[in-house]
Amino acid sequence: MDTDLVIAAIADPSRRRILDALRLRDGQSVGELTEALAPLGRHAVLKHVGVLESAGLIVSQKQGRVRRCHLNAVxxxxxxxxxxxxxxxxxxxxxxxxxxxxxxxxxxxx
Incomplete structure (x- = not known):
C-alpha cells in the first residue's frame, strides 16, 4: 500500500463522496455515481474513479458497456x-x- 496515494485520494471531498456512495450501495456504475455526484460530470467522476483505483480504494469491472465500481476498504x-x-x-x-x-x-x- 502506498500511504501517500491513499491519503491524497481521500483528501478530496468528491472522492470521499464516491466512497460514501459505494459504502451505501456497492457495485454502482459510473453513470450511477455521476448522478449521485451531480453537478460533477461524467469525465470528472471518471477522473476521480481513476485516482481511487490507483490508490487501491476501489476496483472497477467492465460488464459489457457498463463499468461497475466496488469499494475496497483494505x-x-x-x-x-x-x-x-x-x-x-x-x-x-x-x-x-x-x-x-x-x-x-x-x-x-x-
Missing amino acids: PIVQLAERWIDDFGARASAGLLALKSDLEKEKHHDR
Missing part, C-alpha cells in the same frame, strides 16, 4: 491499524457509539 483499515493500537480502537469504537446514540436522541427530540 487500504483505509491499514491506515487505521498503522496509527491506532487495539486499546485505542476499542476506546474509539465506544466513544463513536456514544456519539451516535446521543445524536439519535437529539434528532428524535426535535
Whole structure:
C-alpha cells in the first residue's frame, strides 16, 4: 500500500463522496455515481474513479458497456491499524457509539 496515494485520494471531498456512495450501495456504475455526484460530470467522476483505483480504494469491472465500481476498504483499515493500537480502537469504537446514540436522541427530540 502506498500511504501517500491513499491519503491524497481521500483528501478530496468528491472522492470521499464516491466512497460514501459505494459504502451505501456497492457495485454502482459510473453513470450511477455521476448522478449521485451531480453537478460533477461524467469525465470528472471518471477522473476521480481513476485516482481511487490507483490508490487501491476501489476496483472497477467492465460488464459489457457498463463499468461497475466496488469499494475496497483494505487500504483505509491499514491506515487505521498503522496509527491506532487495539486499546485505542476499542476506546474509539465506544466513544463513536456514544456519539451516535446521543445524536439519535437529539434528532428524535426535535
